[in-house]
Amino acid sequence: MTAVTALCLLIGSGAALSAALGLLRLPDLLTRMHAAVKPQAVGLLLILAAVAVNFPGPGVFTTVLMVALLQIVTVPVAAHMVGRAAYRTGRFQPERLYVDELAEDLQDG
Template identity: 45%
Template structure:
């Protein structure tokens, strides 16, 4: 039984490391921002899950499982949010190749924002043009 668990741990760790390696290779080889962003988030989260599962089986202690679950949950929550923010800022700064997009939903939102009237703007009065100020 111990040998079977050791084999399972080895397989999980190797697969997790392979997923992390694939994410690193994708970051170096993919051509544009959006595909690199995909490579940085998708396989990395799965790689962490496999590594943490292998670690939990290897340690065989229930005390470490909540810590591993919290660590994986934080990775699961932060990776998509950071990728979303990087993608939006890359799109707005024109680092994303828009001609390769299948569907460009963000362009419609930005076009609506740019055509809507500006609200809440306060006109700035220059100091020299302010009423009640005398010329010297």
């Protein structure tokens, strides 16, 4: 159990560290947002798994499950809303986009 906990904590904290480095190193808001959302969510889920393994019990498991579900549901929605707001206010670099489907949709509507 200790080895599983340690492994989950190490990989989870490594994922969170990679998210922090992505925020510092990537050039524009959209790529930073992607780097912050994906590894951060995986890192948190692994750390929650370590907590559930290290402290077995129905109360801990229920709390960890609720936090994990809320994280899985809210993080993509929040990232989507930040991305849309950045796009609509022009806080992105259009030359970095390979395909810009939203521009076509905005022109049609």
